[in-house]
Amino acid sequence: MAVVSELNTAASKFERPPRWKFDAGDYVTAIAADPRDELVAVATSAGTVHVLRASDGALLWTRKLFTMAAHGVDWHPDGSTILVCGQNRFASVLGRSDGATNTPKLELDGGGPWVEHARYAPHGRSIAIAAGKVVRFFHHDGAPLLETPPQASTIAAIEWRPDGNELASACYGGVHFWTPSRGISARQFLWKGSLLSLAWSPDTRYLAASSQDCSVHFWRTATGRDSQMTGYPFKPLSLSWDAKSSLLATSGDKTALLWDFAGKGPEGTAPIELDAHRALVTKLAFHRSHTSQAILATVSEDASLLFWEPRRAQRPVAFGFIDGIGSALAWMRSPSVIVGDDSGQVARFDFDPQR
Amino acid sequence: MALDASADKRIPVTVLTGFLGAGKTTLLNRILTEQHGRRIAVIENEFGEIGIDQALVIDADEEVFEMNNGCICCTVRGDLIRILGALARRRDKFDQVIVETTGLADPGPVAQTFFVDEDIKEKYRLDGIVTLIDARHTPTRLDDSDEARQQVAFADVLVLNKLDLVTDQEASALESRVRAMNAVARLVRSTHAKVALDEVLEIGGFDLSRALERKPAFLEPEYPFEWGGAYELDEGTYSLSLSDGPDPTVGVLVRRDAEAPSEERLKTAAEQHFLSFVRDAAVIEPGASLSFEGPSVALDVSATGRHAFTLEVPERGTYALFTQHRPEEFALELTTKDGAALAPSASHDFAAAHEHNDRVTSVGLRSARPLDEEKFNAWISRLLREKGVDLFRTKGILALAGRANRYVVQGVHMLIDGGSDRPWGEEQPVSELVFIGRDLDRAALEAGWQSCQS
Numbered sequence: 001m002a003v004v005s006e007l008n009t010a011a012s013k014f015e016r017p018p019r020w021k022f023d024a025g026d027y028v029t030a031i032a033a034d035p036r037d038e039l040v041a042v043a044t045s046a047g048t049v050h051v052l053r054a055s056d057g058a059l060l061w062t063r064k065l066f067t068m069a070a071h072g073v074d075w076h077p078d079g080s081t082i083l084v085c086g087q088n089r090f091a092s093v094l095g096r097s098d099g100a101t102n103t104p105k106l107e108l109d110g111g112g113p114w115v116e117h118a119r120y121a122p123h124g125r126s127i128a129i130a131a132g133k134v135v136r137f138f139h140h141d142g143a144p145l146l147e148t149p150p151q152a153s154t155i156a157a158i159e160w161r162p163d164g165n166e167l168a169s170a171c172y173g174g175v176h177f178w179t180p181s182r183g184i185s186a187r188q189f190l191w192k193g194s195l196l197s198l199a200w201s202p203d204t205r206y207l208a209a210s211s212q213d214c215s216v217h218f219w220r221t222a223t224g225r226d227s228q229m230t231g232y233p234f235k236p237l238s239l240s241w242d243a244k245s246s247l248l249a250t251s252g253d254k255t256a257l258l259w260d261f262a263g264k265g266p267e268g269t270a271p272i273e274l275d276a277h278r279a280l281v282t283k284l285a286f287h288r289s290h291t292s293q294a295i296l297a298t299v300s301e302d303a304s305l306l307f308w309e310p311r312r313a314q315r316p317v318a319f320g321f322i323d324g325i326g327s328a329l330a331w332m333r334s335p336s337v338i339v340g341d342d343s344g345q346v347a348r349f350d351f352d353p354q355r
Numbered sequence: 356m357a358l359d360a361s362a363d364k365r366i367p368v369t370v371l372t373g374f375l376g377a378g379k380t381t382l383l384n385r386i387l388t389e390q391h392g393r394r395i396a397v398i399e400n401e402f403g404e405i406g407i408d409q410a411l412v413i414d415a416d417e418e419v420f421e422m423n424n425g426c427i428c429c430t431v432r433g434d435l436i437r438i439l440g441a442l443a444r445r446r447d448k449f450d451q452v453i454v455e456t457t458g459l460a461d462p463g464p465v466a467q468t469f470f471v472d473e474d475i476k477e478k479y480r481l482d483g484i485v486t487l488i489d490a491r492h493t494p495t496r497l498d499d500s501d502e503a504r505q506q507v508a509f510a511d512v513l514v515l516n517k518l519d520l521v522t523d524q525e526a527s528a529l530e531s532r533v534r535a536m537n538a539v540a541r542l543v544r545s546t547h548a549k550v551a552l553d554e555v556l557e558i559g560g561f562d563l564s565r566a567l568e569r570k571p572a573f574l575e576p577e578y579p580f581e582w583g584g585a586y587e588l589d590e591g592t593y594s595l596s597l598s599d600g601p602d603p604t605v606g607v608l609v610r611r612d613a614e615a616p617s618e619e620r621l622k623t624a625a626e627q628h629f630l631s632f633v634r635d636a637a638v639i640e641p642g643a644s645l646s647f648e649g650p651s652v653a654l655d656v657s658a659t660g661r662h663a664f665t666l667e668v669p670e671r672g673t674y675a676l677f678t679q680h681r682p683e684e685f686a687l688e689l690t691t692k693d694g695a696a697l698a699p700s701a702s703h704d705f706a707a708a709h710e711h712n713d714r715v716t717s718v719g720l721r722s723a724r725p726l727d728e729e730k731f732n733a734w735i736s737r738l739l740r741e742k743g744v745d746l747f748r749t750k751g752i753l754a755l756a757g758r759a760n761r762y763v764v765q766g767v768h769m770l771i772d773g774g775s776d777r778p779w780g781e782e783q784p785v786s787e788l789v790f791i792g793r794d795l796d797r798a799a800l801e802a803g804w805q806s807c808q809s
Contacts, residue, residue, distance in 0.1 A: 027444040045444045068411075069441060087441075113414060132416070153418045153433055172420045172433060194420050194433055212436070212472075213422050234473050327444070344446065 016320040018347035020057030024050055028340025030072045031330040036079040040338050042346050043070035049084050071116055077124040085118035091129045106142040121164035126180050128167050130155035135169050137180035145180045159198035170195035170209055189219045197237050201245035208248055210236045216250050227267050242286040242294040249296055251281040256298050258310050276316050278302045283329040297337045299326020305339055307351050320349040365480040368452045370465050372506045373487030374496055375458035378516040382548035393450040398438055400457045413438055419464045430464040436472050443478040459502045462509035470770040483560030486510035490529055491520045504715045507533050508747040508791045510540045511560030519546040524684045528601040537791050538571040538717035563763045563774050566750045571719050571789050579632040580677040584699030585616030588674050592692050593666040597685040603657035606679035608632050611647050616673050616700035624675045718795045720804040722786045725756040727809035734803045743769030745793040754784030756809040
């Protein structure tokens with residue numbers, strides 16, 4: 001590992017050993033950190049959900065909910081429940097301290113063979129789940145609210161607007177918007193391509209989407225005016241905004257590319273290139289803190305984790321080693337990341353630039 | 356697409372196509388039952404009745420979409436990208452994936468998915484497209500359905516199924532028809548989808564190093580006749596008799612030949628005479644005499660039963676007979692006045708030009724002179740750009756000037772993959788390229804190919 005070894009020889013003070021490691025047993029598909037910063041939920045390809053103690057990685061309980069993969073885990077914003085979906089027609093709501101023997105508090109019917117996505121609204125009052133070509137909305141207590149008409153293709157991504165009042169769904173042909181409290185929304189951003197993931201800027205001014213044709217598309221949400229960034233060698237599936245909505249970090253190459261949305265926008269500008277991984281960046285995420293310098297974490301096929309402060313330097317400020325290809329990444333409220341990989345290992349790394 | 360297949364650890368994917376009722380589910384159940392110990396995942400677009408416990412069966416709607424790469428024919432299958440992606444994220448990996456398409460599916464987007472999606476390419480290799488053909492109903496389907504023709508065109512293996520429901524003559528006619536459309540596919544005859552699994556699995560249909568491993572059936576010129584026989588005849592009256600068969604008429608051409616009969620000599624004679632074998636030949640009734648001059652004639656065999664035509668041989672010598680169809684299709688016999696059947700001293704099966712006006716055909720090109728790499732690249736890129744929509748499969752092994760190794764290519768529509776293969780070594784370097792497509796202009800392809808020679 002050229003760059004990392006360079007860092008190594010420069011000074012080992014850049015390396016962050018994991019605070020703890022946990023073997024989840026199979027490919028880690030999703031990780032979600034508890035809003036109270038006490039627990040971590042981990043989903044795997046074996047269909048299991050593990051809940052760990054964030055401080056030391058101790059396994060508190062495990063549930064095998066699916067014969068095949070679990071796709072997603074999401075905490076209620078108050079930390080009381082976990083929403084889980086996977087290769088099963090139902091999404092499940094589990095209590096925070098449910099042991100392995102308890103039945104789910106709620107089972108939400110996706111109406112199709114698999115529930116690909118399940119997300120709590122940021123205000124916690126509603127739930128959206130996507131199965132096949134349909135998105136279904138539920139009140140947080142499980143009462144059905146709304147079911148969308150079937151879309152042009154399987155829903156590839158859903159993302160709540162940060163205020164929780166509107167949901168964007170992506171599929172082939174564009175983005176559609178849904179307001180569960182007011183019924184079906186007519187708003188849509190059309191784009192002739194297959195969209196794969198979505199990311200709202202925290203200030204809601206922009207909606208970014210990755211596309212099957214190896215590009216990142218974004219819209220100005222007020223006007224619908226759109227632009228596209230092309231030329232990625234791979235699909236830029238992982239997208240993340242910094243807390244100030246000024247930087248959009250994108251995967252899709254071994255270099256993480258950051259588009260600068262401060263000022264007039266990224267059109268006609270060159271991206272910030274964060275080039276230190278030696279293989280494809282698989283997941284990246286900004287820490288959502290408004291107070292400190294924007295911190296970005298990236299994991300890669302090169303089995304490493306890098307921390308960056310992209311407004312300050314284009315070199316990593318710290319790094320850690322993981323066991324395989326980074327497959328899931330989540331920040332805690334404190335500046336620590338939980339990383340999962342394709343070998344089933346989960347690890348916590350604390351970001352501490354002062355160390 | 357890796358050139359060293361043995362080192363390829365990617366999961367093989369077999370695509371099963373064929374119209375509803377052709378026997379896809381039967382074949383699938385057979386594969387699942389007989390493949391003990393292999394973990395197989397099945398992605399089904401058509402809800403069949405699969406009753407095998409150990410296989411994972413995933414139902415999915417076919418989702419075809421266009422890629423925005425400026426190529427109008429580049430469509431891929433979103434459902435496959437999603438599901439294969441999810442399957443790859445398991446520690447407990449599968450040994451094999453089978454995709455069963457709907458009867459009306461176009462195999463193009465399925466194949467293209469494996470060419471253009473990097474994630475899929477990294478973890479999976481398309482092993483082959485297996486098309487099941489219902490021997491009884493397919494002739495009609497081929498007449499009226501683009502999808503049926505495309506499924507034949509894309510296939511690496513064509514399984515002629517339900518042969519118990521048709522006569523041998525019907526089976527032969529169907530076989531030559533699909534062979535004319537797709538000269539490269541392996542043809543497997545079956546009833547109740549009983550085929551050896553190694554004929555449909557691990558066939559390397561898209562493996563570069565195995566491109567044209569099977570010699571296409573037509574790397575000789577196409578003729579308007581399927582068969583020629585050379586007879587040594589004494590002076591006298593002979594009878595050419597036929598039964599009714601798949602077609603109402605059979606075109607024949609008879610010629611006196613100055614040389615002793617041999618298969619080689621027949622091929623030369625075919626070259627001399629094929630222009631006399633005409634499409635709009637005069638129809639002659641049973642009982643009429645055949646001439647040794649003039650264009651070919653069409654023997655009327657539309658009525659049920661045997662039909663005899665007279666052949667007056669003026670002097671002892673060699674006589675060549677060319678027939679539009681194979682003799683066995685119409686139980687053709689040449690007999691003496693006394694009724695004794697005569698066997699030809701030499702015979703040859705000729706690759707026939709397609710007769711059904713199937714717009715899908717195969718064109719094979721061959722050159723013993725090395726090709727100029729630059730000229731070839733320019734020609735093939737332009738061809739794929741302009742005609743990619745109509746080119747279903749392209750396979751070739753090329754001898755490029757200045758290169759010691761074989762260069763192999765495999766393509767689907769506009770997408771083409773190429774790579775350097777093993778050295779020619781002792782083998783005589785010969786370039787061969789096969790296109791399977793719709794409305795192919797043989798003359799134009801031949802001219803373009805010739806222009807690539809160094």
